[in-house]
Amino acid sequence: MGSLLEVKDLAxxxxxxxxxxxxxxxxxxxxxxxxxxxxxxxxxxxxxVTATSIMGLIPSPPGRIVRGSILFNGRxxxxxxxxxMRSIRGREIAMIFQDPASSLNPVxxxxxxxxxxxWAHLKTPIREALLKAAELFGRVNIPDPLVAISxxxxxxxxxxxxxVMIAMALSxxxxxxxxxxxxxxxxxxxxxxILSLIKRLQRDYGSSVLLISHDLGVxxxxxxxxxxxYSGLIVEEGRAEDLFQKPLHPYTxxxxxxxxxxxxxxxxxxxxxxxxxxLTNPPAGCRFHPRCPWVMKICEAERPPLKAVExxxxxxxxxxxx
Amino acid sequence: xxxxxxxxxxxxxxxxxxVSVIAxxxxxxxxxxxxxxxxxxEASAEDIAALRTRFGLDKPLFVQYFMFLKGLFDGSLIxxxxxxxxxxxxxPRILNxxxxxxxxxxxxxxxxMIAGIVSAVRRHSLVDYVSTTLALLGVSMPVFWxxxxxxxxxxxxxxxxxxxxxxxLRYLVLPAIVLGTASAGAIARMTRSSMMEVLKQDYITAAxxxxxxxRLVIYRHALRNALIPTVxxxxxxxxxxxxxxxxxxxxxxxxxxxxxxxxxxxARDYPVVQASLVLxxxxxxxxxxxxxxxxxxxxxxxxxx
Amino acid sequence: xxxxxxxRPAHAAWRRLKKNKIAIAGLFIVILYVACAIFAPYIxxxxxxxxxxxxxxxMPNAEHLLGCDEFGRDIxxxxxxxxxxxxxxxxxxxxxALLVGISLGALGGxxxxxxxxxxxxxxxxxxAFPGMLLALAIVAMLGPSVRNLIVAIGIYSVxxxxxxxxxxxLAISANEYVLGAKAIGESDLSVIVRYVLPNALSPIIVQxxxxxxTVLLTASGLGFLGLGVQPPNPExxxxxxxARMYLxxxxxxxxxPGLAIMITVLGFNFLGDGLQDALNPRLKE
Numbered sequence: 001m002g003s004l005l006e007v008k009d010l011a012x013x014x015x016x017x018x019x020x021x022x023x024x025x026x027x028x029x030x031x032x033x034x035x036x037x038x039x040x041x042x043x044x045x046x047x048x049v050t051a052t053s054i055m056g057l058i059p060s061p062p063g064r065i066v067r068g069s070i071l072f073n074g075r076x077x078x079x080x081x082x083x084x085m086r087s088i089r090g091r092e093i094a095m096i097f098q099d100p101a102s103s104l105n106p107v108x109x110x111x112x113x114x115x116x117x118x119w120a121h122l123k124t125p126i127r128e129a130l131l132k133a134a135e136l137f138g139r140v141n142i143p144d145p146l147v148a149i150s151x152x153x154x155x156x157x158x159x160x161x162x163x164v165m166i167a168m169a170l171s172x173x174x175x176x177x178x179x180x181x182x183x184x185x186x187x188x189x190x191x192x193x194i195l196s197l198i199k200r201l202q203r204d205y206g207s208s209v210l211l212i213s214h215d216l217g218v219x220x221x222x223x224x225x226x227x228x229x230y231s232g233l234i235v236e237e238g239r240a241e242d243l244f245q246k247p248l249h250p251y252t253x254x255x256x257x258x259x260x261x262x263x264x265x266x267x268x269x270x271x272x273x274x275x276x277x278x279l280t281n282p283p284a285g286c287r288f289h290p291r292c293p294w295v296m297k298i299c300e301a302e303r304p305p306l307k308a309v310e311x312x313x314x315x316x317x318x319x320x321x322x
Numbered sequence: 323x324x325x326x327x328x329x330x331x332x333x334x335x336x337x338x339x340x341v342s343v344i345a346x347x348x349x350x351x352x353x354x355x356x357x358x359x360x361x362x363x364e365a366s367a368e369d370i371a372a373l374r375t376r377f378g379l380d381k382p383l384f385v386q387y388f389m390f391l392k393g394l395f396d397g398s399l400i401x402x403x404x405x406x407x408x409x410x411x412x413x414p415r416i417l418n419x420x421x422x423x424x425x426x427x428x429x430x431x432x433x434x435m436i437a438g439i440v441s442a443v444r445r446h447s448l449v450d451y452v453s454t455t456l457a458l459l460g461v462s463m464p465v466f467w468x469x470x471x472x473x474x475x476x477x478x479x480x481x482x483x484x485x486x487x488x489x490x491l492r493y494l495v496l497p498a499i500v501l502g503t504a505s506a507g508a509i510a511r512m513t514r515s516s517m518m519e520v521l522k523q524d525y526i527t528a529a530x531x532x533x534x535x536x537r538l539v540i541y542r543h544a545l546r547n548a549l550i551p552t553v554x555x556x557x558x559x560x561x562x563x564x565x566x567x568x569x570x571x572x573x574x575x576x577x578x579x580x581x582x583x584x585x586x587x588x589a590r591d592y593p594v595v596q597a598s599l600v601l602x603x604x605x606x607x608x609x610x611x612x613x614x615x616x617x618x619x620x621x622x623x624x625x626x627x
Numbered sequence: 628x629x630x631x632x633x634x635r636p637a638h639a640a641w642r643r644l645k646k647n648k649i650a651i652a653g654l655f656i657v658i659l660y661v662a663c664a665i666f667a668p669y670i671x672x673x674x675x676x677x678x679x680x681x682x683x684x685x686m687p688n689a690e691h692l693l694g695c696d697e698f699g700r701d702i703x704x705x706x707x708x709x710x711x712x713x714x715x716x717x718x719x720x721x722x723x724a725l726l727v728g729i730s731l732g733a734l735g736g737x738x739x740x741x742x743x744x745x746x747x748x749x750x751x752x753x754x755a756f757p758g759m760l761l762a763l764a765i766v767a768m769l770g771p772s773v774r775n776l777i778v779a780i781g782i783y784s785v786x787x788x789x790x791x792x793x794x795x796x797l798a799i800s801a802n803e804y805v806l807g808a809k810a811i812g813e814s815d816l817s818v819i820v821r822y823v824l825p826n827a828l829s830p831i832i833v834q835x836x837x838x839x840x841t842v843l844l845t846a847s848g849l850g851f852l853g854l855g856v857q858p859p860n861p862e863x864x865x866x867x868x869x870a871r872m873y874l875x876x877x878x879x880x881x882x883x884p885g886l887a888i889m890i891t892v893l894g895f896n897f898l899g900d901g902l903q904d905a906l907n908p909r910l911k912e
Contacts, residue, residue: 105529121533348768466885562758603760
């Protein structure tokens with residue numbers, strides 16, 4: 001299977017009064033067809049900017065993609081016109097957002113909002129599109145779909161709203177689904193349901209998924225492959241089992257050590273020392289070096305490249321050089 | 323929805339009672355003997371005594387209040403100047419003001435909303451700067467002066483439009499522009515800021531992510547939400563016009579209720595002043611109620627609570 | 628927030644305000660206006676009330692920069708002295724409104740319940756008189772004089788301040804540090820003054836500035852109607868009132884006082900908008 005999405009050296013900057021925020025500064029990764037790639041990292045490391053950059057929805061000004069390439073199905077998304085991009089958005093690449101409560105327009109009925117997505121691409125009459133929406137609602141396990149389509153967002157629970165968002169995302173059978181923290185805003189009891197729904201639909205539809213989360217638990221149950229992001233860069237990437245069994249990058253090791261585990265009798269949680277770097281003025285060299293337990297001289301001067309040190313397992317760290 | 327309206331109507335009752343009490347007390351809180359105030363400076367002692375019995379000023383205050391309320395409705399509250407029921411003096415004037423206010427609000431909404439939307443969509447562009455500056459200028463302009471300036475230009479120099487009075491549509495143009503200017507500014511400012519606030523919301527990004535064209539995102543998804551706070555301002559402005567038209571009516575000799583109140587104050591025609599205050603406040607709170615209903619209609623979160 | 632931490636936001640706000648050119652223009656206009664009011668006797672070229680019928684309707688010239696009015700009085704001098712009357716009315720009536728409005732709002736918000744209900748219903752009643760109608764009614768009742776104008780315009784501005792204060796008090800008095808202060812036995816008054824009001828400060832500052840603009844418009848409007856400051860006092864609205872009779876022959880008599888009102892109001896609005904952005908930075912994108 002070939003790559004559906006190939007992101008290379010992507011850099012997105014935000015030009016603000018306080019300075020240039022280098023939210024992404026050379027991100028590279030790829031997603032194969034039918035694959036779930038987990039993108040994991042702390043809040044503010046650039047995960048969501050990666051998603052909006054792929055969608056071509058970086059708010060501009062102040063944001064701008066300054067270099068790199070996003071190849072989707074063999075097409076360079078960065079060279080497409082707004083019009084061409086629009087025909088991809090929602091149809092070929094769809095997105096599920098973090099907070100379903102704020103991603104649904106409060107003044108329109110949810111059925112209409114799903115139908116509108118179908119109408120936008122296929123020009124299906126709205127009445128027909130509404131029936132399609134009801135059908136989709138059934139598929140994402142919303143009870144009484146024909147009633148539910150005429151509800152307003154505030155009348156639905158958080159879990160139901162997220163199901164609506166998923167139905168909307170799947171309405172045009174997209175090749176790639178970007179799920180940006182799809183369960184973060186939901187109750188713990190609902191999270192598992194939503195995740196298994198996404199997994200099931202991914203299998204049924206054969207879509208690829210870019211699953212963004214700060215939660216390693218979510219990533220480990222869902223992803224085939226994992227990319228770890230730190231301060232606007234990918235620091236490690238590999239198959240899920242490899243990465244979780246044998247994390248290479250000190251940051252990944254720190255993240256994994258920070259998860260409380262039932263099978264271990266540890267009285268204290270490990271935490272990564274230090275704070276997330278300031279993106280307007282990031283540290284020189286390896287951006288992790290101020291927090292790194294293994295820091296060497298070279299780390300302060302030179303940014304380590306992301307390269308394979310084991311089959312299908314890449315890491316950006318000077319400790320693995322040579 | 324019906325329950326909502328009924329509940330709001332109930333809330334209006336104490337407000338209207340309060341308004342009528344204040345209007346009633348005006349005469350009594352003023353320094354001096356109310357009978358002398360009513361009678362004027364040149365009145366003889368007999369005149370004053372006659373007025374005192376005619377207005378029941380010798381009766382206890384609360385009895386007088388009920389007489390006042392009753393008089394408002396059955397016509398026994400008589401204008402001193404026109405010698406006819408106060409309500410009959412006021413009613414045609416309110417209609418005149420309403421006519422002016424309706425014309426003005428149309429001007430204000432059209433100009434203000436378009437300017438506000440364009441500003442928000444093309445923010446930090448030249449159009450935005452020009453329109454926000456003009457909007458603030460509109461809000462800062464003394465209406466009476468703006469009226470005089472327009473009269474100088476369009477009536478005195480160009481002789482295109484009449485400088486005052488009431489008649490055909492030509493008579494309505496200048497007063498409607500003058501009265502509508504400040505409101506257009508206020509509406510433009512509100513539309514711009516609420517539009518900008520809405521454009522930052524996640525559901526706008528989500529709407530774009532669906533692949534909707536920019537035009538639909540702005541005019542369907544954003545505008546529908548931005549309208550909600552704007553409608554409040556429009557309603558408030560319309561209410562202000564009903565009474566705030568005093569100055570415009572004075573400049574253009576428009577026989578509206580605002581002008582009537584000022585004339586009655588100057589003529590010491592207290593019954594008319596009092597009755598006008600109650601009636602205008604009544605119209606104002608009803609307009610506000612209408613706005614609340616419209617608001618609920620636009621926002622399903624309120625409609626279905 | 629206690630004293631140390633309110634200082635730093637003030638600095639930050641000033642830094643943001645300094646960057647806002649429009650707000651600085653507003654500040655400049657306001658300073659100029661206040662300076663005119665204070666130094667009127669020293670800077671006005673002529674006596675504002677001295678009549679000279681030979682100069683009536685004199686067009687602007689080197690001696691009388693803005694010309695003369697129907698009685699031959701120097702318009703520039705009258706405008707400069709007019710700033711004094713307007714500022715007096717603005718400041719005093721806003722102080723009246725602040726004192727009454729903040730007290731009522733703080734009481735209602737802090738104690739809640741019946742008292743709050745009562746105060747807010749009363750504010751609703753005052754707000755039921757649209758626009759300047761309330762001020763008009765009060766002046767009608769008390770008779771036109773500068774003092775009565777101040778009272779009338781002060782009362783008419785009370786509900787705005789009461790509502791803002793109440794909102795801020797409600798938002799803040801559930802906070803833990805306020806509950807904490809109450810728990811260690813501080814008196815209600817001290818809790819309100821030391822903890823609650825400082826947090827209502829920025830909306831009150833913004834509202835005060837914007838209200839100065841409204842008050843000036845209202846006072847000059849009343850003057851124009853003949854119900855405000857009485858002639859021969861040089862109040863800007865009052866000046867316009869007589870000028871409208873001579874629009875055809877002497878437009879300058881009407882133009883300049885109106886410009887003075889507009890520029891001053893614009894100044895307060897510029898400054899108020901700037902303060903709003905500077906004090907609530909999250910409102911800016």
